[in-house]
Amino acid sequence: MSRRGRRSEITLPNKRNANGSNESNSLSESRRFSGYGDYFARKKLKLQEQHAARWAETNAEARSQLFSGLRFGINGYTNPPYDELKDMLITHGGTFVQFVENKSSIDYLICTYLTPSKRIAWKNYKVVKPSWVVQSIEQQRILPWTDFRTVGLSSFQTTLQKYLPKAASSTNGAVDETSDERIDREEREEREEQNENVISSTPTTPTSPKPNTNPVPPKEQHITPRSDTSPQYPSVPSTPTVLNDPVVEPPTRLRHIAKHELDGLSDASLYNYRLLQNPNVYKSTAINPQFLSNYFSSSRLHHISMWKMKFRQEVQDLLRSKQKENGHQKRKVSKFSTRYLFHVDFDCFFASVLTRDRPELQGRPVAVAHGTKNSEIASCNYAARDFGVKNGMFVNTARSKCPELELVDYDFDAFESVARTFYQILSHIQHTAIKVVSVDEAVLDMTDIFTNDDEAIKTAESIQTSVLEQTRCTVSVGIGPNLLLARLALRKAKPRGIYLLNEAVAGDYLKTLTVRELPGVGWAQEQKLLLRYKVKTVSDLRSISRESLMKDFGASFGAHLYSIARGHDETLLKEDMIRSSISVDVNWGVRFIFKQDVVDFLGRLCEELVSRMRDCHSRLQQLQLRVLKRAKHASFETLKYLGCGEVDTLTKSAFFNEPTDDTALLTKKCVVLFHACSIDAGEIRGIGLQALKLSDSGTSSKQSLLKLPLLNKRLVKDTPIPSTLQVANTPLPTKTVSKLVTPIKKGPPDSPFRIPSTPIELPSPSQLDLEVLKELPTPLRDEIQRQAQAQKRSIYDIPTQLDSGFLQNIPTPIRNEVLEEHKRLHPPVLQLKSHKTPPAAKNVKQPLGATSNAFELMRRPAKRKQPLYEEVDPSVFQELPTPIRKEIKRDRNMQFRLPKTDTVAVPQHPVLSFQGAQTMTELRRLVCHWYKHCIRGPHQQDVDYFIKYVCKLITVEKNLAKAHMILHWFRHIVQPSQRWSKALEKVILAVQTECLARGVPPLMDS
DNA sequence: TAGTCAGACAAG
């Protein structure tokens, strides 16, 4: 049976579908919608064969057909463990899906715990605990899965309660306890606290039964170490308890805090302490362990951000699988074709979806918002806009403009469903390229699809009709010869319209716009233009010279402003972009009392970040912590309930030698970064984590390094180089040092913690390490201690070795201290050894330890007369797409044909070198290597380095011919790849800008 | 002066 055939038989499990027949059709399509790579398809088939064989070889008594026809996926930690569980499923007739590519490819997901974002993503699917499998097999019948939900209904209680009669909701929780019960509980909790050595505001025994509904638990339960039961890290529980999965009741209010604990707290913390006494506030703040998933499930901005990435991925997958099926290559747009870009966008997306089946709201002003006062309007319909209501406005303000404004609540499932239908329609329309701009907005490149404007408009009409028929919502289409004009045309088209804006009329139309209406000009730039030039309209803007704009707004943005004011826009449609960061941010509901509250929350954030990274198989080498702190002059109380108010932002980074997705490690670093910020817990109004310098977890670290042939110094510097510096195994005088140094084993994935080169404030040396350790989330702290014990070493020990990377990266005063101490302890002979690297090599970037890599290849003397393609690893060469192979071969031929290019330009000025390359041959080779090792697209930083170098060729080496040649070569090599188009565009633009700024004629026609 | 990085900004 073909895969597709099998897949289409499957009924979607438990998928909510409230919206009529049209979208129910789309569900079956949605399965087809995300495409599969061939590799995965084959891999899956092979696995299924293996599973069938496994079933057959099991003896007859031990096997059954209990799960026949059902497909299962397993996620995260389970008990029984993964392999055992998988075996149980297979031997009882189930289909095991190893790669769960989309939710509808399985009927049940088996897992013990889901992270907040996964909880949202899977909320309409069957997610069960492992014990469901075990018990079903025991009883030889499929037990009701609802009795084994991984995500209990309790997590949706907040939402459900809205719809329950008031009396029903009061049966829940401590709110109703009698005063006697409360006193009992408070005494108990106080006893409990005496066993606690860490101060935090979260109740600490989450698995113990709720006090008011159960008899007082025996004392032992209270002193159970938190690490055994902590809800934050259930993926590493030390005691398997899954057979009777305990129901974890989330705390409903702030724990009792004794008076003495409040001593020394800041005013901000005390303010929060009082605030958090209210259980409603507690429930809605980051102090509550349940907060993250509740919050994200109602955050519109979280949803639209996640959808954007999701649809981008789905569209890419679909197109790729389509291309594979049809075997056709991507269309190449001829330089001379008339460009048609379609910018398609729903009219007031959220509002349209929510009002489409409510005739009583038609024609009336409607807005989508959570609250009634200082709540933001996500989307309002055009009737509301007539009153001056706008997206993003507070309901208060909107009501003052339009008292009869109707408010409606969000329905994220409906938005997603409509968007999916939208993208299915767009993907099936013939186009040359498609870009997902947001959940409700896309740009189609329709160049070469039709020959005249009428055909273009007809196609736009058919898009409108299809979308309206299938979603009952309207879209508008803006058509233009470039991205700018398509976007401006869209504005003219709205609502429910189509508008084609060509260059001939664009000029006049643009003059009527305010600068704010230009894409890329927001509030800040608008103000700046007004203050600096008194410029308000695009017409005013045209009177400002290019030079002034470049001077005042930077070369890049200034030149861009100048161009777009005239309707010019060379930006290419970036179809598939490679993500260069993944982040988690929470800037609402952030109110802490103690540092430990922050640390616990950081633990949960890290977990969420890691989960998102793993979802896209990424690992990071840079972790950035962002903290929002109440602005000095801002009051404790914010205008928006639990909002962040006016804040100052602080960012700090940590770097890793090896790509990592280790939650414990990341949490540890996070906590250190947090301490480096020296912020009072009570002042924090927002926290975010960002993963940067990503690489694919499918590849080894060596491969991921190869992705950076034009490696930046930082990474080279960070790579541990064998050091002979020996430090006696006796404690150094300052504890600061011991905190900064993680004990170095023979090459742990991530040895010393890197402190950024800019100085950061550290806690006082005498407190540092103990404090950091103490304030780690409890489960993590225990884990570290366990590990340390296992290594028969206290974690306060100093390392036995220091590497020079470490020394370079600690703050200067501390480094000096370390070196002083080291000098005192060590004979000079050892130090001499450390200078093995000859001084001449000082400026040469360190090779990456013992790894042989692209850089070494690149730095080889260019004298070698080998043809280039011989340098390409033959296996890699074979795997390259034919056009690229051809390019490389052609490259080799060109080298022979142009043997004298090295002498074409005799430099009159200092000859600059770029990654060791100086001559054209070397430079060409470098570019080829770069391209070859970054088939998936270059790293941004490498592109910037390249730009800088080419600009320097113009300004410093003053060798225009060389700049010209290398630029052409670069274009020649990378042009065939879509993944490089952004880089190419950027390089050309930057160099042209440089030329203009220097009064040099442009080096190439863009 | 080149290389970093924190921070500001825009978009939906």
Place this chain on the structure above:
DNA sequence: CATCGCTTGTCTGACTA
């Protein structure tokens, strides 16, 4: 009761060696 101010990419200025 309120309310759910995210996430990604790009650019620039300041700082450092």
